[in-house]
Amino acid sequence: MGLIELLRHTPTWVWILLVYLIFRGIKALQTREVAVQKLFYIPVLFLVWGFYGVFRETTWVAYTLFSMIIGLLIGGIIGAMLSHATGKPISSENHGTIIRPGSALPLIFMLLAFAAKYTLSVSVALHPELIASLSFNLIHGAISGVTAGIFWGSMLVYFIPWYRQRKRLSL
Secondary structure, eight states, X not given: OOHHHHHHTSOHHHHHHHHHHHHHHHHTTSOEEEEGGGGGHHHXXXXXXXXXXXXXXXXXXXXXXHXXXXXXXXXXXXXXXXXXXXXXXXXXXXXXXXXXXXXXXXXXXXXXXXXXXXXXXXXXXXXXXXXXXXXXXHHHHHHHHHHHHHHHHHHHHHHHHHHHHHHHHHO
């Protein structure tokens, strides 16, 4: 299968997702006020995409899920460390929002995570026998977990201080 044919057979939703990720990544370049619930969009998206891949593109589901959980933990630590390095969130005067510092890291990681997940799906499409390979299943789970975990770890760096401050103010 050639590159053009591969791109043509990619589902439309994948291209829509890529455009959305680029849009969100470009917005993340600037310091901005963000509704707290929006912090969850990308982490949930990659978690759902990870589970989708586990149940659709692997056969050793229990092992793949275990690998994904380990990947989530590792990715969460990486995401938290990277978010701490980019700057702290600033409290907003508007209820339910935070001011998130601008950074190129979200765009970079969204594109890298997309590329990793796309590569896994293409690998299965080109080599269906990989679905039965335990080593591929473990790698699939780990990559799915790390990609989702990075976004969860990053999001929690912003969400937890906001939540703690909100709890203190309500006491």
